[in-house]
Amino acid sequence: MRSTPRSALLAFTLTFALIATLAGPSLAESKDELERKKNATNSELSGAQQSYDESSKAAADAAAVLQASQAQLAEAQSALGSVRGQLVAAQALDAQMQVKLEQSEADLAQAESDLAAGEQDVEASTAEVVEFTVESLQDAGAGLRAFNELVSGADPTEFTEQVAINNTIADSQLSKLDTLDATRVLLDINEQKVQALRDQVQVERDAAAANLANITVLEQQAAAQEASVAQLVQANSTNKSAADAAVAADASDIAALEADRNALEAELQRLAAEELARANANANSGGGGGGGGGGSSTGKLSYPLSSVRITSPYGFRIHPITGKRRLHDGMDFGAGCGTPIKAAANGTIVSQYYNSGYGNRVILNNGVINGANIVTTYNHLSRFAVSPGQRVSRGQTIGYVGTTGSSTGCHLHFMVLVNGSHTNPANWIG
Known part of the structure; x- marks a missing residue:
């Protein structure tokens, strides 16, 4: 049971009103009555002291909890700083990845353009080779005729000129075949390059998407940590304020009750002295007892x-x-x-x-x-x-x-x- 300063003051006032009415002949009764009053006050004081001890312990516990939550807040803020650092790094990485992705996509576009041009070169070279083959078949009879004319006594110079022309045409046609082979090789290389760039672009897009998802998670974690710890500290701070208020109230109760008890003890000591004096007087007069x-x-x-x-x-x-x-x-x-x-x-x-x-x-x-x-x-x-x-x-x-x-x-x-x-x-x- 918790008393209040007002009730303690009332008990104090009534006690002294009672003491003021005590007379000498009723000394034993007065002492017993004061003992009862003192015991009642001690009872209230003990209850108030216990309440004070409990509220003090509650306040200490609340302070310890608050201190622990503040330590948690410091840890959370440190973790939050780390998360924010990771977030900044992730955002910087995202920007770098975007630049790299854009460059890779530009390289891919150029490689695809080169591939298309190479395909056109192959088609043109192939057409020329086909045309050369047809012409070669058509000109085969001219060479034979020049040879027959030479055998028949024609001018050797004409035969030599015809052979030179045929050799020039053959060299040109061989060059076209070499060009065709080279173009096909470049075409194969461009196809491989295009495929590699497409794979690279896909990897970079996937990495950018994963990094963006990580950024989202980090932002959510940072916000959740900050909100939860702030709420914890606020709640514990409120609890500590309430506990401190309870301690102050109990301390006030104890102060009032102790004042009452001290007054009663002083009066009891005075009455005890009178009882001792009376006992000594009885002993001196031969009237001692138990x-x-x-x-x-x-x-x-x-x-x-x-x-x-x-x-x-x-x-x-x-x-x-x-x-x-x-x-x-x-x-x-x-x-x-x-x-x-x-x-x-x-x-x-x-x-x-x-x-x-x-x-x-x-x-x-x-x-x-x-x-x-x-x-x-x-x-x-x-x-x-x-x-x-x-x-x-x-x-x-x-x-x-x-x-x-x-x-x-x-x-x-x-x-x-x-x-x-x-x-x-x-x-x-x-």
């Missing part, structure tokens, strides 16, 4: 459990739940849940109630022992065995071990208050 309600006794407190197994002594320690270093205001005894708890001395049950921090607790006023007013408290009980206002004897069962409230397992948290202030129980039991 402890727990105005009398005086000597000796030590008994152990509250039959089996003594101390699991955590009085003093500063790291809290097992909050992880913070704070004062452990009592002594922990390890025991199974349901183990009977014994009164450490004679006394009167001031109150018993549930507290979010101490769980089920019993407050026992043991009166004056060794010249000091002693109050013992028994905490984290599973259930009670006595009632408020009941007189109990040393060793009487007043409750049973449990793990209620802020507890990590079955145990008894035993506290000793001397003149209204808690102290180390080890100095009083034995």
